[in-house]
Amino acid sequence: MKIVGVAACTVGIAHTYIAQEKLENAGKKAGHDIQIETQGTIGIENALTQNQVDEADIVILASDVKIAGRERFEGKRIIQVTTEIAVKSPNKLIQKAAEVVSQQK
Template sequence: MNIVCVAACTAGIAHTYIAREKLIKGARALGHNIQVETQGTIDTENELLAEDISAADVVILATDVKIKGEERFKNKRIVRVKTAVVIKSPVQFLEKVEKSITNT
């Protein structure tokens, strides 16, 4: 599965980057491709490219705040989740996403 994600927490520091790392490790453990953009105190990093978004099977918004550029994901399947969920159990979360994708 091809996944694109945006991670952003209220402070834009710790949880944003921890969520990014947990999602990457979890996706790789399950054999998925993932690109994770972060939006935090130092602005946007690892900005998703249009071709990455186009190729994505799902968009995960692991956010606790409103993000910039959400319109880029128009017509894509979007899963919204709090950063704490992906930090606590990234593999279980991604398995649920995987099941929801294959059941539709």
């Protein structure tokens, strides 16, 4: 399964990057291809390409603020959670994403 997403917290520092790391580690551990873009105080890092978005089976938005470029994900299956959930329960979130994708195939 291919997963893309965005992590963005209100301050744009700690939770943004912790959520990215936790989600990417959980996704890879579960055998998925995962890329998480961060939108923090220093701008957008690890920016997703349109090709990555197009090929993704699901999008995870772990954000506490409005994210830039949300329109890129129009028409995609989206799971939106707070960064706190991504930090505290990344494995459950990845499992939920897999369930959503398998139900809609």
